[in-house]
Amino acid sequence: MMSHDQLLDLLRRHPNQYVSGAMMSEELNVSRTAVWKQIRKLEGAGYEIEASTRLGYRLVYSPDAISSEELTEARSSQRFGQSVHYYEQVKSTQDAARELAEAGAPEGTLVLAEEQTGGRGRMGRGWVSPQGKGIWMSMVMRPHVPIHCAPQLTLLTAVALCRSLRRLTVLPIGIKWPNDLLIHGKKISGILLESAAEDERLKYIVAGVGISVNLSERDYPEELLTKATSLRIEAGGAFSRSAIVKDFLAEWETLYDLFLQEGFSAIAALWESLSVSIGQKVRLITPQGELEGVPVGLEESGAIRVERADGSIVTIFSAEMGEPLSRS
Template identity: 50%
Template structure:
């Protein structure tokens, strides 16, 4: 593992140099020992600028997810304030659920480099190859009536969409309820699972899967035409640590707005990012298949679809296809 004390010191300094002398003094170790520790970090993929009389600063962090690097990068109070990184797991949703049952606090974030049984909505699988994406689950403990569960789904979509736009500049948008697309291809899936006791929400796990640096030839054939990645679309590797931090920060901001001012401001932000609004949609639900034009969200988070003849129908669950 990484030597936390030295790395933490260097990460906290951000772009400032720290001299070998200062490191030696603060860690109570010899200059030779400092040098050895710096080399240890180099072997893990960190790169440093080293200037005589000024000292060291980190210029490249390796492309693996490290709890300490993440914690330093995430500037929030609650969301992502505790981060756990797992190399390979079946499903971060399941891991987060276990932590939540054990009493983990709101904002606890579980991230994996790889999921072998990644879950999507409606029992679908989620492709989660090693080191290529952000496969993570955030524990929430919202104090709100049950009927607002779907509002949190939409809020999460807005937070992730805004974070991706901010970090990559890509014009990603939201397909109701919670897919994030670019050029009609999926770049991110969101799954909110809640545990209810009687009629009280005990906790909610927001699962977020972002295909960050997945390459075209990583995808199995059946996904090639419907999925893409931030790297494929932008042409360059995207720093996952920065993107995770941006998602946590956006989420925390929106969650505070939501708790203080209700769902209306979230609807406005959602509609601004929506790919469905004023577009023809095909609604697949357990009531069958119907066509109409999406006209907005209602206060519960249902998609309002104009079915023609002035009939506006709220779609509560199901799938929506862009025509």
């Protein structure tokens, strides 16, 4: 029986070239239907194979492997990523990390998955997380801070990820309040922090981060193509997922230590410098209703200050922020 490796080896022996179905069938001694079925399985594993009725098949993209051993050995962070739990598939890295946190896993314990079947973002939304294309991760954090500081850590995570990705990709990535990362108005990352408290102190936080690294246009439902993108789509080339995880963990830990030592003010200044929301008229959907205004800065709590048309300033703690209504 033909294996994945045999089919991949055949395609890789003809880089940037089409291999006809007849040739594949003959060389591998299987039917053309068997070839087609194996190609579908490879696509399900994250490989991109271009098909042409006249020419055959051509390998376009192979997913890069994330090595938990490499991450553990080569990381420059001291605590973040000290223990890596790697899965081929999970329903949600958040759920897996929460179970570890409840069992006493130390701060910095990291859960990575090649694929999530039930990934989720803020407000219970689903998250597109196909196999071998992105970074789907959650980490256990145990900060000794009051529970009201949790929103600050959400913003801190966004700053760390934005700074890291800008450095690695040289793409114009910015942050939309509170924690969405965008390129040219399209989302490339989502961040979700879920906490457990005890006696008004944080017991632990599970910080989930999804990064659309090497997804192609065909990985997204058509209705999301105007709203979502990936680093690969924007840069025109693929990136090493392991390199991104390592750099992000180091940046994340550096800013986390700064936060624990000096408070939120330095993080807030960094967030404002990376924001695509500040100075732009936007519509916000809050629990109390809709409002329009121009975000002007962050509060110490992590809430955002918004200037209304009449000059009044309102403080927003929770809202869904829309696209800019006008640009300054």
